[in-house]
Amino acid sequence: MKRLLAISAVAGLALVTGCTAGTESPGPAPTSATADDPVTIEFWHGFTADSELKAFEDTLAGFKQKFPWITVKATKAIQDDQILQAVRGGNPPDVALSFTTDSVAQFCKAGIFQDLNPYLTAGKIDPATLFPKVIAEYTQYEGKRCVMPMLADxxxxxxxxxxxxxxxxxxxxxxxxxxxxxxxxxxxxxxxxxxxxxxxxxxxxxxxxxxxxxxxxTWTNPDGTSAIGxxxxxxxxxxxxxxxxxxxxxxxxxxxxxxxxxxxxxxxxxxxxxxxxxxxxxxxxxxxxxxxxxxxxxxxxxxxxxxxxxxYGAGFIAGTVIGIPRGAKHQEAAWELVKYLTTDTDALVTLSNAIRNVPSTLPALRSPDLKKDPNFQTFLDVFANPNSSTLPAHINSVFNQQTLQEAQIAWESGRKTDLDALLADVDKKINEKLKLTAGG
The missing domain is CATH 3.40.190.10 (Periplasmic binding protein-like II)
Structure with a gap:
């Protein structure tokens, strides 16, 4: 389920970005958690509805059957600002889920979440063939895939x-x-x-x-500057x-x-x-x-x-993303959970059928167990439409959206009457912000 990133989370992200860019530790080489090393991992997510929580309980029960030596302690109703504060304080969970793709560029650039490419390489997982193209794109930034998709919107x-x-x-x-x-x-x-x-x-x-x-x-030009005006x-x-x-x-x-x-x-x-x-x-x-x-x-x-x-038939695509925060204590076991929730067809279909999000892998989309009533099929068709799109990864994605929406409110309310000047000002604010953060 898509939920908007709170303003406090944006502020927190700015603080983390300013303090941690380029400081990500590569961590240990990817290995698998084993039965010889029982472990309990912390998993933070933002789901709150009873149906959602029940779906997660069922899915995590499937993970426990597959990895009985890994115990998952799940904490609900977690927002991005809490994850960011935990990373800053050096006490992050092992796995964290975010409802927004808006901050993926910042998460990757600042090292908030660890680069998962070594794990994918070790596990011979090819995102280009596992995920639809749009999803494969919005979970990485500048070659670093710091999150994985877990269902789509x-x-x-x-x-x-x-x-x-x-x-x-x-x-x-x-x-x-x-x-x-x-x-x-x-x-x-x-x-x-x-x-x-x-x-x-x-x-x-x-x-x-x-x-x-x-x-x-169009949101941005190829160089990242604003194309809105x-x-x-x-x-x-x-x-x-x-x-x-x-x-x-x-x-x-x-x-x-x-x-x-x-x-x-x-x-x-x-x-x-x-x-x-x-x-x-x-x-x-x-x-x-x-x-x-x-x-x-x-x-x-x-x-x-x-x-x-x-x-006609196209729409906007985004989704839930999940990863291993910098400083996670049990990275190998954390990866097993991330991999399960993002690549296991049965797990994705179970979650999709319960909370009605779109499966984020091609095998799950083709699964005969996926419920496809007419009202849900509409969204599967939109998801598959070649004209559907997402917001390009940008280090100031949230700021850019807020700036445009503030201008829209001023325009539709009648407080601003010169639309050309208003959109030119949107470009100016976005481009000034880009100059401040581009090297950050």
Whole structure:
């Protein structure tokens, strides 16, 4: 399940980067843990939902059967900032999981997680043939593969069939805007009761990292500098969002949005029938099954720009990553767990079926044991689409995203009215930050 990196984690990462770049210890040569050396390893992860925790218990039970001499002590609800602080303090877990790929470049560059290439070489594991191309790319930076993928996330459009009233899911942004207006229900005073779609960039998964793929937008130039201001796709997307926001009325839309329950709870507005269509990840299928089993809904790829109809079916891809933090006490046993959770087909299928994330290896994707109901199949198809993409690895990935989203909020709220100047300022901030960190 994708969760956003907390601001405190970004600050922590900056501190670790500044203190540790280039100081990673190579550690001992890769070997396998053996029955002659019983060991208990610490595993930190961020999962919290009961269904997720049960899935992990079942998966770790399978690991215990295969490696009975390794005991795994799992700690839930861990966020990136806690991992970073533990690395700084010299007391990291043996294995740590992160919900975001945004910081992989920093993790690898600063040595927060150890380079796993020696283990892969020793185990004759070829990431290029085991993982789909996008996944193989987002788990490494400058030749260092410091994390492995453990399930993947793809994004699509969820739609409430009852609220759609027989309408088919939109394939273009124009169709999405028209259908949004048809399906929106207001009180006499204009108060929104049901929204066809909430266009605000502040709406849950509507961040530019997910919506940019709808227009094929580019984040960076080959040299790492910002391409946001020079790529007309961003301007097109932001104008589309603002036009629809203005149709609602920004203040009325914000009042409606702020009335929503927590995204990860049973009070999610899509599950409550307050929103007819919503951008979300594949994991929402499992949450609907648990919290709103009677909801009649469907899934579809994200709509695309009207002049890019051939790209329909594509989406954004990211995922959970896992690795061995610098300073881990039991590195060989830790590698066995990392390898199991990221390469064992049965383990990946068990987790995918339980929490409805996309399997991250080609064998797991082909497994006959993988549950493939129509609403989940949508995300498997998006995952396989050659036009699907991820955010290129960048040492300032989180900063770049935050800078653009802050600009989007200023634009859609009407606080900024010159879009060209606003996006030029985004480029300026991103490029200045790059100059400060490029050699760090």
């Amino acid at each position: 793809t994004y699509g459009l969820y739609y409430n069939k009852k609220l759609m009233k027989g309408q088919q899911p939109p394939k273009t942004l124009s169709e999405l805007a028209d259908l949004t207006k048809k399906l929106t229900v207001r009180d006499a005073d204009g108060t929104i009761k049901v929204a066809g779609f909430v266009p605000s960039s502040q709406m849950y998964e509507n961040a530019p990292i997910h919506t940019g793929v709808m227009v094929g937008a 020079s790529d007309p796709a961003w301007k097109s997307l932001m104008k589309w969002q603002k036009d629809l926001t203005d149709w609602f009325g920004y203040d009325k839309l914000e009042k409606f949005r702020k009335s929503f329950g927590d995204e990860w709870s049973a009070d999610n507005p899509f599950q409550k029938g307050k929103v007819a269509m919503a951008i979300d990840g594949e994991w929402r299928n499992a949450m609907i099954a648990a919290d709103a089993p009677d909801l009649d809904y469907g899934t579809a790829p994200l709509p695309v720009a009207d002049d890019q109809a051939a790209r």
